[in-house]
Amino acid sequence: MFESISAVTNSAGYLLEGVGVTLLLVGLSLLIGFVCGIILTLGQVYGPRFARWFVGIYVWFFRGLPNIVLLFLFYFALFPFMGLDLPAFGVAVVVLGLRSAAYQSQIFRGAIQSLSEGQMLAARSLGMTKWQAIRSIILPQSLRLSLPGWANEYPVLLTDSSVAYVIGVAELLTRTSQVISRTGEPMILYLTCAIVFILLNYGGMMIIQYVEKKVRIPGFGNNEAECL
Amino acid sequence: MSDVPILKVENLCKSYGDLEVLKSVSFEIYKGEKKVFVGPSGTGKSTLLRCINQLTIPDSGFVYLNGEEIVHSGKKINGYRQKMGMVFQNFNLFDHLTAVRNVELALLKVKKLDKAAAHEKAMYELEQVGMADRADFYPAQLSGGQAQRVSIARALAMDPEVMLFDEPTSALDPELKREVMEVMRKLADRGMTCIVVTHEMKFATSFATEIYLMEKGEIVEHGPPSDIPTSPGFVKTRAFMGSYVEE
Numbered sequence: 001m002f003e004s005i006s007a008v009t010n011s012a013g014y015l016l017e018g019v020g021v022t023l024l025l026v027g028l029s030l031l032i033g034f035v036c037g038i039i040l041t042l043g044q045v046y047g048p049r050f051a052r053w054f055v056g057i058y059v060w061f062f063r064g065l066p067n068i069v070l071l072f073l074f075y076f077a078l079f080p081f082m083g084l085d086l087p088a089f090g091v092a093v094v095v096l097g098l099r100s101a102a103y104q105s106q107i108f109r110g111a112i113q114s115l116s117e118g119q120m121l122a123a124r125s126l127g128m129t130k131w132q133a134i135r136s137i138i139l140p141q142s143l144r145l146s147l148p149g150w151a152n153e154y155p156v157l158l159t160d161s162s163v164a165y166v167i168g169v170a171e172l173l174t175r176t177s178q179v180i181s182r183t184g185e186p187m188i189l190y191l192t193c194a195i196v197f198i199l200l201n202y203g204g205m206m207i208i209q210y211v212e213k214k215v216r217i218p219g220f221g222n223n224e225a226e227c228l
Numbered sequence: 229m230s231d232v233p234i235l236k237v238e239n240l241c242k243s244y245g246d247l248e249v250l251k252s253v254s255f256e257i258y259k260g261e262k263k264v265f266v267g268p269s270g271t272g273k274s275t276l277l278r279c280i281n282q283l284t285i286p287d288s289g290f291v292y293l294n295g296e297e298i299v300h301s302g303k304k305i306n307g308y309r310q311k312m313g314m315v316f317q318n319f320n321l322f323d324h325l326t327a328v329r330n331v332e333l334a335l336l337k338v339k340k341l342d343k344a345a346a347h348e349k350a351m352y353e354l355e356q357v358g359m360a361d362r363a364d365f366y367p368a369q370l371s372g373g374q375a376q377r378v379s380i381a382r383a384l385a386m387d388p389e390v391m392l393f394d395e396p397t398s399a400l401d402p403e404l405k406r407e408v409m410e411v412m413r414k415l416a417d418r419g420m421t422c423i424v425v426t427h428e429m430k431f432a433t434s435f436a437t438e439i440y441l442m443e444k445g446e447i448v449e450h451g452p453p454s455d456i457p458t459s460p461g462f463v464k465t466r467a468f469m470g471s472y473v474e475e
Contacts, residue, residue: 116318116320118316118318118320119320119322119323121278121283121316121320122314122316122320122321122322122379122382123322123334124283124306124309125281125283125309125312125313125314125316125383126309126310126333126334126338126382126383126386127306127307127309127310127334127338127386128306128334128337128338129303129306132337132338136333136337137322137324137333140324141322141323141324144324217323217324217366217368218366218368218369219323219366219367219368219369220323220324220366220368
């Protein structure tokens, strides 16, 4: 028992670095997914026909393939073929980010399409350009409406991040496995790994809930549910 | 009266598939005039207003604002739209902004006023419609009448030359209708040129300088409201008003 615990405590620093790598991987992927997701959404909702066609193919491609296939495809085939020599961490960030963008774009699209057409009409009637209306009215509203759905992206990406193990990214699971192979203590180390993931999940969700509350507007979105 | 009408609509046509919504509609309005369009639902009245400020692009015809043709004006349409304030049936306030921010937004983004000037102008316009004390309320915290008054203030803040009202009281109960109509009357008394689409016949006859009856995408009768009771040119209007009252 003591040996098991010391297997964790002796490697705590190393494992903690893995937590940092995992969080960085998830954070950067979410960011890429957010930025690309918004661009994809705008292309799909307001873009010309070829943009809608492109987004359709993009979403179909990234949602249709397992993470592990995407990682192998980009790490061992596409990036080397394009002459890009990205480290494993970079590839994982890009792949998870692009995949998340496919999902996030559909969350944002749903929110934009749920807004009344009158919001855009009112903005245009005041002399605003389409882009001004999108930036000042459509996006601020649709992003707020997206938050509950978007909140789901964090736990999904967090749990997906461990797949980066297969291309050797030194995230939490990779390091846990390495320590196990050194100490032969799978039970305590995998349990520790699991507990850390649960805590990261819980902590992240707390932050997202805090943000949801901060950006909440009286009477806008789903506030009424609180009265029930 | 000026020689050039503020707004001139010439042979405006609009179809959706086989459905002809506007069939060669023409009219003109001079400064200070109040033209009210009435008629059964689905006769193209709202489409007409939207074709005037190009929120809906007409299939053919012309719209002149102070003599300038605006249907084919490209990006200049954003400038023309500022001169044609529009008030919608469902208010269309920006739900994520307070009343004062609703009014300020276009002043900041379109007129490029600085924050202080935009705020001052927004508060002035809210004051004009009796909504200054609700400046920091969000749309969901306002009654329908209050929301509509804010939307009027928002349109007025752009200093329009003509106001387009698209059934501004249809979504309101009688009490709230009155407060919006009062604001419109005050606006008209100040000389604002107004084009109004409404089903409020009493209001229409007391407000308008000229009433237009539309049926199936066409203007079928028009003239000063004082002529409605007796003029042979208002037969259909009288019938419409009668049926409306009975309903």
